[in-house]
Amino acid sequence: MLAFLLRRLAVALSVVLTVSVIAFLLLHLSGDLATDLAGPEASPEQVAQVRAEYGLDQPLAVQYGHWLAGAVRFDFGQSFYFRESVASLVGDRIPITLKLGAIALGLALLFAIPLGALAAVKRGSWFDRATLAFCALGQAVPTFWLGLTLIIIFSVNLRWLPVSGNATWSHYVLPSVALGWYAIPAVMRLTRNGMLDVMASDYIRTARAKGLRPKTVIFKHALRNAVVPVVALAAVQFGFMLGGSIVVEAVFSMQGLGQLAWEAIGRKDFPVVQAIVMLLATIYILLTFLADILNAWLDPRIRVA
Numbered sequence: 001m002l003a004f005l006l007r008r009l010a011v012a013l014s015v016v017l018t019v020s021v022i023a024f025l026l027l028h029l030s031g032d033l034a035t036d037l038a039g040p041e042a043s044p045e046q047v048a049q050v051r052a053e054y055g056l057d058q059p060l061a062v063q064y065g066h067w068l069a070g071a072v073r074f075d076f077g078q079s080f081y082f083r084e085s086v087a088s089l090v091g092d093r094i095p096i097t098l099k100l101g102a103i104a105l106g107l108a109l110l111f112a113i114p115l116g117a118l119a120a121v122k123r124g125s126w127f128d129r130a131t132l133a134f135c136a137l138g139q140a141v142p143t144f145w146l147g148l149t150l151i152i153i154f155s156v157n158l159r160w161l162p163v164s165g166n167a168t169w170s171h172y173v174l175p176s177v178a179l180g181w182y183a184i185p186a187v188m189r190l191t192r193n194g195m196l197d198v199m200a201s202d203y204i205r206t207a208r209a210k211g212l213r214p215k216t217v218i219f220k221h222a223l224r225n226a227v228v229p230v231v232a233l234a235a236v237q238f239g240f241m242l243g244g245s246i247v248v249e250a251v252f253s254m255q256g257l258g259q260l261a262w263e264a265i266g267r268k269d270f271p272v273v274q275a276i277v278m279l280l281a282t283i284y285i286l287l288t289f290l291a292d293i294l295n296a297w298l299d300p301r302i303r304v305a
Contacts (some may be wrong), residue, residue, distance in 0.1 A: 012288070021064070033054075034054070067274075077271045079264075080270065082272075094256070096249075097242060104176040104179035105237060105238050109187060112183070113187065115188050117218070119132070120194075120195030120196045120199065131192070132189075138185040139185045139186075143244060147178040147248055150174045164253035171252075175252045175254060179245060186237065191226060191227065194225075194226035195222060195223065198226045204222055235291035236287070242280050242284070250262050257276060261273065
């Protein structure tokens with residue numbers, strides 16, 4: 001187990017380092033940053049002063065080293081637009097995004113796992129075919145379109161839920177549904193396939209031959225092993241949700257990390273964009289790493305794979 005843990009940790013750290021290089025290069029792929037900061041009317045002397053003030057006159061490797069050292073301490077410098085610490089901006093917004101992602105993932109798992117298991121039990125029935133059709137339809141619906149449709153139905157017409165904001169729990173209902181919708185088909189399909197494989201196993205046939213109740217066979221023996229791959233998928237989907245929150249938070253005007261990223265991209269506030277890309281990627285990699293460890297704990301065969 002220790003060797004497996006060290007291998008996975010080495011892979012995770014190498015991916016984080018690669019992402020840090022990409023996030024750092026965001027500043028330098030958009031042209032001359034010093035000219036953009038100084039303004040189109042700035043003189044060459046003013047541009048040179050800005051370049052020296054932000055350390056842009058140093059070699060690229062030195063700039064990356066300084067930036068990475070600050071990123072490790074959660075110090076991403078100052079925002080170009082907001083004129084305050086990037087860490088404080090991100091720290092104020094990230095709880096909203098994490099809360100939204102957690103609720104959306106919880107709704108997706110609560111809805112998808114039972115339906116996927118039931119579709120496998122009733123394989124070939126109308127319910128199974130309807131479930132597969134729903135999976136195809138669910139992945140074809142754009143998130144922003146679903147969000148706008150939910151606003152029209154439940155906020156404008158029925159007036160049951162608020163249109164925008166994040167002040168109360170009711171503000172999270174529609175955004176969570178819109179964000180979690182895309183994860184439901186993947187979880188449902190994986191649960192169904194896992195259940196079909198497990199239900200054909202010898203130990204399930206043995207459990208049935210012993211006269212165990214069908215509910216006991218399905219939920220205690222089959223579903224427990226069938227949801228092992230769902231653990232890794234749930235971690236991946238949560239990472240996707242954090243990244244996809246940019247669209248959902250823009251639609252519902254939620255002041256989370258996604259909305260901050262949207263504003264920063266539009267205003268060319270690259271330190272904020274860098275911090276958000278680095279933070280979300282690190283969270284995604286960490287979740288994947290923890291999912292691998294949990295899967296290895298649940299299924300010892302993975303440790304020697």
